[in-house]
Amino acid sequence: MRRLATRRSRRALAALAAVLAVATLGGCGSSDDGDSPAAGDGQTVADAPTPGGDPLPEATSAEPSAAPAVDPCALVPKPEAEKVAGTPLEDAVASPESCSYTGPVTGPTAQLEVYVGDGAKKILDIDRELKHEFTPIPGAGDEAYAEEGAVFVNKGGVWVAIRLVRTDDPVKYRKPLADLAVAVAGRL
Template sequence: MTHLGTGMRRRVHLLAAVAAASTLAALGGCGMVGGNDNGGTPAAGPSAAATPGGDPAAVPSAEAPPAATKIDACTLVTKGEAEKLAGTPLQDPLEKPGDRDTCTYTGPVTGPTAQVEVYVGDGAKKFLDIDRELGHTFTPISGAGDEAYAEDGTVFVNKGGVWACVRLVRTDDPATYRAALENAARTVAGRL
């Protein structure tokens, strides 16, 4: 039996949580979960933000974020932009009927290993919350929306209460892609 390292297990759990959050958000928007008849607009509640030192801190939010279901994740990062970010050709995004909250561009089966994932809405926020709980180190990104943070291989952007996330999977040193990911965060912020 193959044993996964702690980091890989955390990533697998994180991806499962993001998928679950996206599914629940989609079902809630359809009125199928919790009897929510407000079109999927989340209720107001606490919002977490990182302090300039990168440490997480809870910051209360007085207003509910707008429904993110109107934003198609594949419009936040185009295939050409994803290929530029990854530094390699990628396949067309995986299509999931009714799921506009996620967009995944994968590398060709012949290699190299590459994937660009884009999340928007509750799934993106949940991804950030989980990484904060795991103690990941965040660096603020200037000039990207209302708030934006980078960690190895991933950037998070908040604009107008809507969160988006871009994750790059490559086998190279994540520092190689830091500047490109920060530029992607600024592009995404401009499209939110």
């Protein structure tokens, strides 16, 4: 007897849920009182009242915060990236705040990355927290530093980080990276 009552309760709850779902969906269309927008009545979703009665806020375009005014790939053109890396590289893969050149799939392993803006400064800050050793680079912007496999340049408040990945001795790339930092500072 108890199982029968439980089944009836479950069926009743399921039926009630179905009725509520239909009623809710039915309320999404037009209404006779004119309070909610109907399809084609000229109102936008932003004008539609919310359950509290207030219209939704206007949609705004999401603008990136502190977008760099310079193109990272223009700061380090492919021929210069190849010169620093010491090997041919694939064409650049660009995004608004970075540019990457990778070595061909046939080798050797190589990648040169250029970051501009807040992300470049964050890389430097993290490396400082990790107690990396830095060497100042004279003549490169307002301030510039080199570490193993990377250089950081600041000119006029714009930070640039350039990282080079190679599998051979990093000492071989110190001077080319420092020279690139001076050239990039001149382009900012």
